[in-house]
Amino acid sequence: MAQDPKYELPTYTPTARGLHWLIALLILIQFPIAFYMTYRGYEMPAVNDKGEAVKGVFDGVTGFFYSWHKVIGLTIFFLVLIRLAYRLTRGAPRPDPSVPKPLTGISHLVHWLIYALLIAVPIIGYRGISYGRYLDVFGFSLPAVTEKNEDLSKEVFEWHERAAIVLLLLVSLHIAAAIYHRFFRKDRVVERMLPKRSLDA
């Protein structure tokens, strides 16, 4: 656990902060890609080869976004495994003593639920592509981990989407809490996760 010498504010280590912001950035990119690729694939008004109006198109552009979604999703998964291993072995700075205990408890609960979903959502997504054999990523094939079963693939993707929406709600709550701490409660909780130089300002 790092200690800022000037303010004696316990902060997350540079490694913990680096991993936090890298994963946060990827999550914020991943959701718009997920919504756009499925909109393009299933909803977008398009014209097929016969000149008929259809809903949704699975062309190279849609495939490009699907490939990125899989690559980013797997990257998030492996980064979270590293982050969790680091967190479980190195711990976290002690909670800000100015924050009431029940609030600290709720924030810890939300953090651990976010970790759980950051692991579960990619695993469920991978099972979905494995059952459906949608294993292509930029022309390369990921390994299948299940037998082929398209019905199960559809069902698994519904769970993937539901779990991802819960993750999005928790992350929104987490960001709202950061805004509350910084601008309403005016405590120093957010500084614990910011680069050190902002503390010297």
Ligand code: HEM
């Ligand atoms: C934390 C990581 C991930 C997040 C937040 C996420 C989020 C989402 C969301 C919200 C959707 C639903 C979009 C919609 O229907 O409007 C979706 C769909 C999908 N995800 Fe993920 N995902 C993640 C990881 C993965 C991984 C690792 C894979 C596979 C390697 C994957 C494969 C897919 C596929 C193929 C779909 C589209 C399913 C369909 O066409 O019905 N996702 N994802």
Ligand code: HEM
């Ligand atoms: C967008 C995706 C994000 C994810 C998935 C995420 C996830 C997490 C997790 C799991 C923790 C717990 C760290 C630990 O103790 O192990 C955490 C802490 C923290 N996050 Fe995020 N975060 C995200 C975005 C943000 C944003 C945008 C902000 C600020 C505006 C933020 C500010 C913080 C702060 C200040 C802490 C430390 C809280 C404390 O010391 O108790 N996070 N985040």
